[in-house]
Amino acid sequence: MSYLDHIRACNNLDLMGFVPFKVSGSHVGWIRRDNVRHLAARGDVFEADGGCIAVLSTIDTFEDRTSAVAEVVRELSLSGVVPKPRDEVYPVAEDINRSPFMLIERSAIPFFGVRASGVHMNGYVRLSDGLHMWVARRAHDKMTYPGMLDNMVAGGQPHGLGFRENMIKECGEEAGIPERIAENVTPVGFIDYAHESADGAKPDRQYCYDLELPQDFVPVIVDGEVDEFMLWPLARVAEVVRETGDFKFNCNLVIINFLIRHGFLDPDTEPDYVEICSGLHCRGNLFR
Amino acid sequence: MSYLDHIRACNNLDLMGFVPFKVSGSHVGWIRRDNVRHLAARGDVFEADGGCIAVLSTIDTFEDRTSAVAEVVRELSLSGVVPKPRDEVYPVAEDINRSPFMLIERSAIPFFGVRASGVHMNGYVRLSDGLHMWVARRAHDKMTYPGMLDNMVAGGQPHGLGFRENMIKECGEEAGIPERIAENVTPVGFIDYAHESADGAKPDRQYCYDLELPQDFVPVIVDGEVDEFMLWPLARVAEVVRETGDFKFNCNLVIINFLIRHGFLDPDTEPDYVEICSGLHCRGNLFR
Numbered sequence: 001m002s003y004l005d006h007i008r009a010c011n012n013l014d015l016m017g018f019v020p021f022k023v024s025g026s027h028v029g030w031i032r033r034d035n036v037r038h039l040a041a042r043g044d045v046f047e048a049d050g051g052c053i054a055v056l057s058t059i060d061t062f063e064d065r066t067s068a069v070a071e072v073v074r075e076l077s078l079s080g081v082v083p084k085p086r087d088e089v090y091p092v093a094e095d096i097n098r099s100p101f102m103l104i105e106r107s108a109i110p111f112f113g114v115r116a117s118g119v120h121m122n123g124y125v126r127l128s129d130g131l132h133m134w135v136a137r138r139a140h141d142k143m144t145y146p147g148m149l150d151n152m153v154a155g156g157q158p159h160g161l162g163f164r165e166n167m168i169k170e171c172g173e174e175a176g177i178p179e180r181i182a183e184n185v186t187p188v189g190f191i192d193y194a195h196e197s198a199d200g201a202k203p204d205r206q207y208c209y210d211l212e213l214p215q216d217f218v219p220v221i222v223d224g225e226v227d228e229f230m231l232w233p234l235a236r237v238a239e240v241v242r243e244t245g246d247f248k249f250n251c252n253l254v255i256i257n258f259l260i261r262h263g264f265l266d267p268d269t270e271p272d273y274v275e276i277c278s279g280l281h282c283r284g285n286l287f288r
Numbered sequence: 289m290s291y292l293d294h295i296r297a298c299n300n301l302d303l304m305g306f307v308p309f310k311v312s313g314s315h316v317g318w319i320r321r322d323n324v325r326h327l328a329a330r331g332d333v334f335e336a337d338g339g340c341i342a343v344l345s346t347i348d349t350f351e352d353r354t355s356a357v358a359e360v361v362r363e364l365s366l367s368g369v370v371p372k373p374r375d376e377v378y379p380v381a382e383d384i385n386r387s388p389f390m391l392i393e394r395s396a397i398p399f400f401g402v403r404a405s406g407v408h409m410n411g412y413v414r415l416s417d418g419l420h421m422w423v424a425r426r427a428h429d430k431m432t433y434p435g436m437l438d439n440m441v442a443g444g445q446p447h448g449l450g451f452r453e454n455m456i457k458e459c460g461e462e463a464g465i466p467e468r469i470a471e472n473v474t475p476v477g478f479i480d481y482a483h484e485s486a487d488g489a490k491p492d493r494q495y496c497y498d499l500e501l502p503q504d505f506v507p508v509i510v511d512g513e514v515d516e517f518m519l520w521p522l523a524r525v526a527e528v529v530r531e532t533g534d535f536k537f538n539c540n541l542v543i544i545n546f547l548i549r550h551g552f553l554d555p556d557t558e559p560d561y562v563e564i565c566s567g568l569h570c571r572g573n574l575f576r
Contacts, residue, residue, distance in 0.1 A: 097559055162556045186551030189565050205562070207555055261549050263474030267495055268450045271385055274493070277477050281569050 001243055003265075004272050006252035007279035009245075010193035013201055015286075021112050022054040023065065023101040026094045027287050030113030030201040038081055042072050055102070065102035073108040083107040083199060084143075090116055091159045094287075096205075103159055113201030115287070116156060119167045120254040121185060121209040123152035123175070123219070124234075131234040131262060133255075134219060136175070136226045138248065149240070149247040151254050152211075152219065152229070153177070163187070163207050171211070175229065176220030185209045188261060191253045194283040203286045206250060208257050234264055253280055289531055291553075292560050294540035295567035297533075298481035301489055303574075309400050310342040311353065311389040314382045315575050318401030318489040326369055330360050343390070353390035361396045371395040371487060372431075378404055379447045382575075384493075391447055401489030403575070404444060407455045408542040409473060409497040411440035411463070411507070412522075419522040419550060421543075422507060424463070424514045426536065437528070437535040439542050440499075440507065440517070441465070451475070451495050459499070463517065464508030473497040476549060479541045482571040491574045494538060496545050522552055541568055 019036060021029030031039070031053055039046040039053055045068045047056050059068050066089075076082040086107050091100035092114050109116050123134040134152040138145055155170040157163065164185065171182035188208050195202040219229040232240075238259055241252050257280055259265045267273040307324060309317030319327070319341055327334040327341050333356045335344050347356050354377075364370040374395050379388035380402050397404050411422040422440040426433055443458040445451065452473065459470035476496050483490040507517040520528075526547055529540050545568055547553045555561040 096562070164554070164556050187554050187556075188551060189548050190555070190562070192566075210551075260477050263476060263498075266452070266475050267478070268452050268475075274384070274478070278480075278569055278573075281566055285566075 001245065002272070003242055003252075003256055003276050004279065006241065006249070006256070007193075007276065007282075010195050010249055010253055011279070011283050013194035013196040013203065013283070013286075017196075018113060018201055020052040021114070022049060022052050023092060024055075024057070024060070026101070027052075028092050028094065028101065028112075028114055030203065030286070031111070032113075032200055035081070035111060035200065038076055039072070045069065045072055062100070062102055066104075069102060069104060073105050073111075076111070077105075077107070082111050086143075088156070088158050090114070090156070096157075100159065106156060106158075110197065110200035110202050113203060116202065116204045118154060118156045118204065118206045119163055119170065119209060120151045120154040120206045120251065121167060121171065121211055122254065122258045123177075123211045123213050124258075125213050125215055125217075125231065127215065129233070132231050133234055133237045133258070134175075134213070135230050135232055135237060136219075137228045137230070139225055139227050142225060145248040147227070149251065150226070151251050154206075154251070154254075157207070167209050173223045174225050176222045177211075177213075177217075181213065181217065182211070185211045189257065191250070191257055191280045192283060193250060193253060194286055195249065203283070204250070206254060208254055210258070210261075234259075234262070238264060256280065289533065290560070291530055291540075291544055291564050292567065294529065294537070294544070295481075295564065295570075298483050298537055298541055299567070299571050301482035301484040301491065301571070305484075306401060306489055308340040309402070310337060310340050311380060312343075312345070312348070314389070315340075316380050316382065316389065316400075316402055318491065318574070319399070320401075320488055323369070323399060323488065326364055327360070333357065333360055350388070350390055354392075357390060357392060361393050361399075364399070365393075365395070370399050374431075376444070376446050378402070378444070384445075388447065394444060394446075398485065398488035398490050401491060404490065404492050406442060406444045406492065406494045407451055407458065407497060408439045408442040408494045408539065409455060409459065409499055410542065410546045411465075411499045411501050412546075413501050413503055413505075413519065415503065417521070420519050421522055421525045421546070422463075422501070423518050423520055423525060424507075425516045425518070427513055427515050430513060433536040435515070437539065438514070439539050442494075442539070442542075445495070455497050461511045462513050464510045465499075465501075465505075469501065469505065470499070473499045477545065479538070479545055479568045480571060481538060481541060482574055483537065491571070492538070494542060496542055498546070498549075522547075522550070526552060544568065 018030040088106040089103035093100040125132045136150040140147045168182045171177035190207045306318040376394040377391040381388040413420045424438040456470045459465035478495045
């Protein structure tokens, strides 16, 4: 494997197999062609719109769209087309700063190929022999990517919460980081990718945060999302990213972003430097 | 002005006014339509190639291309079409890591619209009231962008020198930073833009470096490229970038990259966050 292999794996979405999903004239998602029939069967909520699938234009308020689509999602979930609900809703909007057209249950977001956002935090420690990074192992009974390596703290970005607020909340819930330490989280950019999995399309954006931790701080397993935390020298983290598929797919990109910003990757010695740096944002414009 | 205005100003290249420039079948530059006649007049060196201008395929070695084009450049320079030579050569290649097809005098690089690379370093100091950044004012008699604000140290990337080697050399020459300090320069990524000016096209890539400086370090004017150095609180640097056109056009983007990586820009409070982050790489693929 290589850094670029992870970037390619995250960007495996082949749009030829998908049709645009529109709400109120705006392109907000990508639906897999073989899933279109599930929506076409619900002409009371969806309509074909010149090669696209759209929410019926007559369903024209935030509340009506949200409840009409939620009912279809419930049905698709019962018949196993969409994963079990996670009882969390995500906004469907033209942009994260714009008022959403509606909300959709988190587990159905890939089915509609709507962009989800999340927050990922790399916690690190400066030791005498250089930077060390805290790595998490996801719980073995977690619904998604069980047992895989993960960034120290990460979570989806639900509707109605600020990024920082969400990040600090997750720091407490996932790693027992007290607020007085978590409030030092620093926003450092984001990564974009366009992934495709059995669930559908994930044209996602993960907002990246760094948190420098005191040398004596040890994270605590709080909510059972994580099985263990390990403090690794940055070179080991980089090696595991580069050589293995042990990290959950998108965490590799968040770590690569860290390696770039902290000077661990060097344009003089890394032959793929330009492609690696460019690759963290290469497919951010799927909805323009 | 705004951060986005600077990103737009750096990306003002309108390809409709340019034709591709090719060497050995590879697309390596963009020549302004009204400049094509200067090359068409030299059928002993250039040829039209289906809407493109190319170096004659019969001139097929590195040395022959370099000397044939150099002679045309000398002529264009004497007649004022190309700026005065700077006696420095830049590589013309498919990619910075590939063997160049030829070398071209630096002052003619925009005429051919070849991608130039450079190194830009932001020197900063941690004081009790937060980060401060060293800002340079370019010499009033400098040929390009005289009197404008600049990153602490910056320079073009000539042929045959490593990035780091070049960066450390420039640190000494432009700001009197001794090697034992300059060797701490940290590569932190790059910015891409596609600029157009009177000289032609600048589809450039600037490799960014950070250097944390001791509190008591004061830069020294060495080679006369700089008139003065000023240590400003980061908030002031950000304000001058955001509100004015005082910095040389591309230095704004290097500073914006710094502001993102150091958490000065925040997705919770900066409404243009996504466009700003994406905008630093939006036109990196002009030659694919």
